[in-house]
Amino acid sequence: MILRPQSLTARVLLVSTIWAVSSLVVIGIVISALYRQGSERGFQDLLRAQLYNVVNSIVVNENEQLAGSPSLGDLRFSQPQTGWYWIVEPIGEFNTPPLASTSLGTGKLPIASVDQVPFDIRYERFYTTHDSFNNKVEVAETEVVLDLQGHAARFRVAGNRNVLESDINDFNRNLYLALSIFGFGGLGMNALAILFGLRPLDQARRSLEKIRAGESERLDGSFPREIQPLASEINALIESNRRIVERARMQVGNLAHSLKTPIAVLMNEARVLEAPHGDLLRAQADAMQTQVQTYLNRARIAAQRESVLARTDIETVLERLVRVMRRLNPERSFVLSVLPPGLTLAMEQQDVEETVGNLLENAARYATNEVRITATPAPEAPAGQEGGRRSWIVIEVEDDGPGLTTEQIGQAIKRGKRLDESKPGTGLGLSIVREIASEYHGAFGLSRGERGGLKATLVLPGVA
Missing domain, CATH: 1.10.287 (Helix Hairpins)
Structure with missing residues (x-):
């Protein structure tokens, strides 16, 4: 199963962030690859130009010896072990000492096999090798006939690839730094744009919350054309x-x-x-x-019951019922507790008064001294209901009277059943409470309280 964020803002931010990061990564890779390709091509062009400068500077003198002093305009060819060299070696029966730049000194520059790296149609070839000083060098090589007598020589010019790699690394470092700064800035601006664009949805959500809380009867506000x-x-x-x-x-x-x-x-x-x-x-x-x-x-x-406008403040209704019960039963003590304050039921006020009023009448009828009424958020939804869709509130009415046995509790909630004929009543109160609670998909139950009396528990739908 794919987990999806529930917030629309989070979804848009996640998708846009993934797209932006992926795009910047791809752009960085492509630009870096193109720069490397261009740099290597430029490096080879530089070596080719220096190679033909050497070719144009070398001749066969009257003693049939190689002669010439190439001037390439680069001090690295005269500094030792720099990785920048030029070498001219005779080919075939041309018996003459080879010529080399002073930078090579006594070092050697290995030659790649023609089978491994053949000459191209311009009779040039390029390959990478390592000199005697462990420098990684790029070699440009060609073979040229120098005179009409057929004297030929192999010309090689080598350039240090570390210079090329260093230049590429510097470019990549600056590129990734610039893309990172641009990326973070772009993501920030993108987030601000998304939050600003989705603000009307948040306004609509707040208006709906006011409707659910009973503070408004319609969705008020000025919304964009799409909403x-x-x-x-x-x-x-x-x-x-x-x-x-x-x-x-x-x-x-x-x-x-x-x-x-x-x-x-x-x-x-x-x-x-x-x-x-x-x-x-x-x-x-x-x-x-x-x-x-x-x-x-x-x-x-x-x-x-499904109306979003049916709202009743618990504390207000319970306080009014308790005041009535105190006047009707001055010999009883009624203790009310609503925690936290501000709990609201998603019910009609008269239904709340009828259910809780019946329970208070029964409790006052059988209590010895005190009746306790508490209202708190329910720890879980009633059986068969999903707690995630709405909140639930539990109301408990407990007296300190003789209470009921388990068998008596089962009989008490039957319609018209009275366990004590000496007390006034019709026997319909508890069954009415159960029916109203059931109609609101709530729950009603009786049990023995902590002080031995009867405890009635109502679980009713509240406003989240």
């Missing part, structure tokens, strides 16, 4: 979502209103009927009312 259609489509999607939610709420209200009167009539008629028919009709009408309300709530939650 404006995207911003317009997002605003259209948000507006469409708002209309869908409002239409769902209106339909839910219309349905509730249309069913309210028939159910009320049935319940009134049931009161005047004698048992057991009246009781049966009243029980069924009450069940109808409960079921209608339950499914109306589910429809409302289903229409709202």
Whole structure:
């Protein structure tokens, strides 16, 4: 699997950096190769020119001896062991001492075999060898007939390749330095250009964060021509979502209103009927009312839960609920803790109030002295949910009452099931809490608290 950076800026910077570095490396290699090729060709041209200067300076005198004093205008041919030499040697039956530059002294210059390095069509050849002083030299060689009697000689001029390599190395060093400075400067300017060019995307991201946080209802700002259609489509999607939610709420209200009167009539008629028919009709009408309300709530939650505009500040809602519970239960102590401050649920406020309110009512009913309410970020997502898509918040309501056994906990969350008939209630509170949490893809559970009482735990979707 290929790992790709998640940031668009990082992707563009990575691709552009790889391209720029690769281009500079290739350019450096090509320029260096071209310079070497040109330098070697120039070096050979220099040796060829010096070779023919030597040829033009050497003659056969009246004693049939080689004679002449080449003047090449280069002091290196007169300084010993410099790697710059010229040599003239007789060929065949031409019996005469060879001539050589003073720089060679008593040294020798090996000759490459003609089989290894043959003469070209101009009867010249070039090869590399080492002199007696371990200098690496480039040799230019030719053979010339000097007079009409057929006296011939081999002419060689050698140049020190270290001079050539030093010049090439100096050029490469300066080239790579210049390319490095240009490359780092270009990468910096490229990064600034990319960051500046992608700034509108960052602006769009901040606008979306404000929408998710409930601080704004649309994508505001002036965007470039390439991004404006995207911003317009997002605003259209948000507006469409708002209309869908409002239409769902209106339909839910219309349905509730249309069913309210028939159910009320049935319940009134049931009161005047004698048992057991009246009781049966009243029980069924009450069940109808409960079921209608339950499914109306589910429809409302289903229409709202995916909305980016459903936001509720936890601390504000919990403080209001706690104030109400303190007035209703002055003999109980209610301790609230929201850490860190500013936690926000991605839920409708009335759903938060209904779930937490039911839990607080149960806790206050069975608590001995104290009820604790805490809200913190959840360490992990509920089972079956992916934590990376959104944040999750855990709300815990714990009392110091007698608590419940494992078997009693399983019975407590069943709809209409009451474990203590001496306390007021319908037995629907915990089942409603579980259903609302489920509709928001959250989780609800009961367990024994640290102080022996019952601890109710809600895991609900939050705003990242």
